[in-house]
Amino acid sequence: MTEAAVTSCRNFGVEVPAIPNVFDTDSGAEVHADFLLTAEEEAVMQLRFEVKRLIKQDRAKFLCPECFVPVSLVSMKKARRFYFRHLVEDGSCSAITRGELSQAEINARKYNGAKESYLHREMKKWVADSLHASGKFADIAQEARWTGPITGAWRKPDVSAMYGDLKIAFEVQLSTTFLDVIAERWNFYQQEGGLVVWVFARFDDERRRLTQDDLFFINNQNALIVSKDTRDASVAASDFLLDCAWSEPQPAPFLPTVRRRRVSFFELKLDTELQQAYYIDCRGQKAEFQATLEEERRRWPAYFERWWLEVADTERTQEDQEDNVWEFPECAPVNWGDWGMLDESCLATYGRAHALYLPVAMLNVFYSAKHGRPIGIRRRHFIEVAHYVVESYPRYLRWFRRALEVFGRGQLLAEQDQSGKWAIKVKRYKQAMKNREARYEVDETHRTLFEWLFPELAPLPR
Secondary structure, three states: OOHHHHHOOEEOEOOOOOOOEEEEOOOOEEEEHHHHHEEOHHHHHHHHHHHHHHHHOOOOOEEOOOOOOEEEEEEOOOOOOEEEEEOOOOOOOOOOOOOOOOHHHHHHHHHHHHHHHHHHHHHHHHHHHHHHHHOOOEEEEEOOOEEOOOOOOEEOOOEEEEEOOEEEEEEEEOOOOOHHHHHHHHHHHHHOOOEEEEEEOOOOOOOOOHHHHHHHHHOOOEEEEOOHHHHHHHHHHOOOEEEEEEEEOOOOOOOOEEEEEEEEHHHOEEEOOOOEEEOOOHHHHHHHHHHHHHHHHHHHHHHHHHHHHHHOOOOOOHHHHHHOEEEOOOOOOOOHHHHHHOOHHHHHHHOOOOOOEEEHHHHHHHHHHHHOOOOOOOOOOHHHHHHHHHHHOHHHHHHHHHHHHHHOOHHHHHHHOOOOHHHHHHHHHHHHHHOOOHHHOOOOOOHHHHHHHOHHHOOOOO
């Protein structure tokens, strides 16, 4: 997993789950629930659907490790927190996960169903009207029985139609459309070689229901919205127009942005294998975004080095170097947004403040070793830099020796050691290191930074 991906992960599990571990039937291993539920939201929602989809095929992805009863992945009623729950409880397991609906909850669900029945009827009509308006669909019908020639099973989709050789079921998503229904229909239409297209009456960016997100994430993070307005526009344009909302990736730590556009059905990508109908390939877009980000991250150490060399001898005072700390000035010739390219562990060490404090003296030493001349240090010859490390920064000496080896500076030091003092000093510190003197123990504080800025040196000695 990349650093950018890690920054957008969080734990979606409940704090104290009744089933803290599950048995993975694919790997044959017991897995901690927190491990499965600490991920990007998209991954958790995909896992939730996959668990339900397999259950509808009489298969189980996860079992309770105590009683080996299949478990499903469910959500708390008032929060986007998930936990594993037995499909059946007979009292044989110490984990109690199933509850009963109160009469008030049952009545509330019945009320919601009645409240939305009129909208449901209108939605079916709007979809059918839009299909007719386009002139590109045949056998358009509402609530027509679809019997599968392969399985012999049947469903009654809200609206069905033929688009060329492809039979499409349009299902209206309302708050009563639960995940088990979604999984059942996904399995049915995939097995029968058809396609199910879910349409929303509305899609609220800020207060989306879990049932909306169940469909949003399994449909490549695209939501298709049909309304009276889109129906009227379809009739006027002799087309099948829908409003589409999709997720657009953003650099960490920002959340993805939901974009919207009115599109033609015929601009959608139809995928019968994954049962998806989408306008923007969000998964592909995210992969391209991550690839671009990773490429920039690979290049950024070179940008940093070029800038460092430009200002090393002009912006720092002797006092700055002796303190080994220097605050980047606001006039630094880099965009401060570029500091987002620092990986998360670096930012955790150096902070997210406008000004970052870095180990200036040792960065100068390492760049000096790389280029074979003093960089940002008031010395005339490279060998003076080597003496400087031994005397002032012995806890970085092992790393410096690694840099000398990789950058091939041994011959340069031998040529500049006309007095022989360096050779004597090398023998002394080698013996001291062999004796495990504490002053030569590695300072691990800036390991992540140095291994990132100097990847050719990684892994640095411990």
